[in-house]
Amino acid sequence: MTTTKVKPKEVLGDDLPILKWQINRIMNNCSYQVDTKNEWVQWVTTDVNRTSLKSITQAQAKKIMLAQTGATPVSEPLENWALFDKKNSKHRRVLALCHQAQWTITNEKYGEVADLETLNSWLHSNLCPVKKPLLKMDNNTELPKIIKALEGVVKSRYK
Structure with missing residues (x-):
């Protein structure tokens, strides 16, 4: 994975912490309702104890924003069912x-x-x-x- 510098202090990468503009966009999409934001964080992390946007990655933020806007997110990779036994x-x-x-x-x-x-x-x-x-x-x-x-x-x- 490569990282890209966008602004002097902003680095992009799916596994990196959420960016400030992503936090603002998610909160705007939630109409600044904290309970709604908490549900989105719990949904994307599958952890009911997490509610902070600062605890998620950029990839998770993208997933929330896509779901909030009704855009079709890229599907999750499928479990590999094609593994085989070469002796069979x-x-x-x-x-x-x-x-x-x-x-x-x-x-x-x-x-x-x-x-x-x-x-x-x-x-x-x-x-x-x-x-x-x-x-x-x-x-x-x-x-x-x-x-x-x-x-x-x-x-x-x-x-």
Whole structure:
């Protein structure tokens, strides 16, 4: 992560403390109601004991401001469900199907590899028949459903 100097004493960075202008904007959006501000801080920190804006980060302040204005915030990263066991033949089949579906990225060491971010997004989507991580799927009932669905993705790719 890089930090950027904006004003003589102002440094930007998601993990850095909230800036004065962010405090002012949040308070203005709350119509200067302290109880409302407290609820926003508790919401963004998921800590009912925290109420001070000075205790949050710039990223958390951005999240509050986006929610207050009705703007669509960037979604939280998804838990990685695409982790796999390279010794499991069905997991290897899933990766092969990712290649066939052209869900690949270039890796300096290994060349073209399955794009696990795309696979992860697909596993979280409504298109996936089983809603759980690959490593937690049953080898005999759930993984075959995933393989069948991915075969359908490949088939539709080459129509």
